[in-house]
Amino acid sequence: MTDFDLKEKFKTLRREGAALPKTFCDLGVAFWLLNPDEAKHEPEYLSERYLHTKSISKKALAAYAEKRLKEYKLEALFRDVELPLIPILAEMELRGIAVDRKALQALDAELGKKITALAKDIYRTAGGPFNINSPKQLGQILFEKLAISGEGVKKTKGGAVSTNIDTLMTIKERHPIVKYILEYRELFKLQSTYVKPLQELADTNGRVHTTYLQTGTSTGRLSSQNPNLQNIPTGGEWANRVRSVFVPEKGYAFVSFDYSQIELRVLASLCGDPQMIKAFTEGADIHRLTAANVFNVPIANVTPEMRRLAKTLNFGVVYGMGAQAFAKTSGLSFTEAKKFIDEYFHDFAQVKTWQEEIKAFARTHGYVVNRNGRRRLLLHATSMFRGEAAEAERAAINMPVQGLAADIVKIAMVNVAAEIRRRKWDDAVRMLLTIHDELLFEVRKDILKEAIGVIQPIMERAYTLEVPLTVNVKTGTTWGDLA
DNA sequence: CGCATACGCGCC
């Protein structure tokens, strides 16, 4: 079977109780691999774009895709990872994940009361009602009507005063209304983005079914929509209440498996930095190591504050962060931030070397590839607009890292699914969600321990890097209380 | 009225 959007077709077949084809080829996925930034993957568009004809021939498109996948050395990734993933995603989407509708209803009501009360506080303090959800109106109230000092407050792209979290935090002590706004924002966000939609989207069995977009990112990751189950709040009291509405079926427990520092391990492997490799190989705390290096202190003398900064630095490096951004997220001055970044690249020189190499590659070739041949076009790498070129360079630095991490998770999903099938655990061990570096399962309680013993090593051996992959396992009775 | 955009914010 050769077609576009096979996942949807597989779902239909499964709903009808029909068997899935043994061999299949998804042209949408194929063309996405060839150029993941291509917005459209419909046959009409692709025929015209690549075959220069208005007539649509799946055969011709398939032949073309096959030729190009071979040329780009993407066949293995396509055949062994992306294609086998399709029926797995179809199964996950069909299965869905259960939400506790009573708990959602109660949370909705509770949030509603809190939000109403906060709105009253805000109107009273502001001297009259306005639309708190309108950044424009809020900005006028804060900086004109209440005349709060706008010192140190950034403007938005459109030129208006920003009212985002950062702004509100900096002016928090300048007026009592600000802390009401902050709390209102948090609760309104939770209610409107999560609590209300989840109730709408739950089916008659109380399960919500996300849709995974296999061709939705430029780096190789999956994305999730309608609802997006990859951005459910985590941490914080209210966020945890939201997460806790996700529950396993009766007789099952949730088990989550998350890769520890997968992107940093990938980075260490790609650049071959001896210190980083040693740290991961020995199971050391990478953020402590970084802190010890950039602060020039022994590991034992690293304070929590030093570690916190080092952690920000480590993540930032993967994204191609500059001093400005580091200063902003860390609270350091620009000069201090720059000093630490320079120190970081001095201590981890191979990271710098690798970044320069990949940037040069992007400039020379107009694209980058990761270890599995996954590619991303970056035609702006040679742009004469500095901002545009810098953006492409950051993408060049990030894609091989994020993309390889994505490959590893996908390979793990394929291998785990195969083992579940081999053991005839299809109904007992259900892969429910994939959240970039984490897989969430619901597992029948009687085989909980056994299933963990099977899944964890498969994930840890999914891919061979220069450093070990480690997977943390947690279990729980809701998604909010995994331990 | 629907639609696109700006803004803001949730996650990895």
Next chain:
DNA sequence: AAACGGCGCGTTTGCG
């Protein structure tokens, strides 16, 4: 002066 990679989605606002 200088915006760190990748996403999806809510509300508001202005447009046709």
